[in-house]
Amino acid sequence: MHRRAMLGLAAAALAAPAFAQRPEGWPSQPLRLVVPFAAGGPTDIPARLLAEELGKVLPQRPVVENRTGAGVVVGTDVVAKSAKDGTTLLYTTVSHAALRAMFARLPFDPLADLQPVALVGVIPMVLMANKELPANTLQELIALFRANPGKYDYGSAGNGSALHLAAELFLREAGGLKVSHVPYRGSAAAMPDLLNGTTAFMLDVANNTIPYIQRGDVKGLAVSSQQRIPQLPNVPTFAEGGLPGYEAYTWHMVMVPRGTPEPIVRAVNATVNEVLAKPEVQARLSDLALQVRTDSTPDSAEAWLRAEVAKWEPIIRAAGIKPD
Structure with missing residues (x-):
């Protein structure tokens, strides 16, 4: 028994190189991974997987806390105001890049108060159309909307959601198409109206769209990444469909309060990348259709976030998007 215990301890030590030598001042308190989205959703699931894997290389597994409210504001505020010691991490998405343009007043500054640590990965979106719609390609869809301004509606997961922003970008890139937005409380709530033809199209994250397209419930017209995705090999990219400038993702990122000591930020980054x-x-x-990034640094994650803010804020302001 003693020999097996010693072997187990040795294996655990070998499995945790990134935190075997912690930065000076690293606290011993349990880690929290705050997810500003509901449990069981498309953001929560990979966050819990990350927490589970981090628990294999850290002395303790981070506790996942779902703190929802006012979009992502409540959960993000929890992290922004937490101790700057690396014990509280934020697991967030492209919604973070929309906060300044969406809200006239926030209890924190999304850029000044939060520090990007690691870009976990990106998830492409897929444009789905009702299967009875008289358009079988992206160009046919654009022509249909151009010939019938204001006639059709599209659904999204809510005002200011990643799906809403991606659809508004599509309409703008396609020449300012006039299609009315219908917000729902999540993409699952929006899907029935797409299926029955109440709405004409919807953009959703790839992992949500795959089963509907594979069963033939909807038409998959375009994927928002630079390459086609393996799960939907017959769905062309937007570039292949005639919109070469269009690219949109939801992305996942780990952040900490701004001002967390750099050695701790670097250690968290190294461990996330290792996992x-x-x-x-x-x-x-x-x-889950998440295209993983294993080489991000705090600096590259920061640059990514700022580029996303610069991309989405003009879209939000031009479309007059406000939170629900």
């Missing part, structure tokens, strides 16, 4: 590099983790995240 994401595991083939079994990549396989599980790939099943």
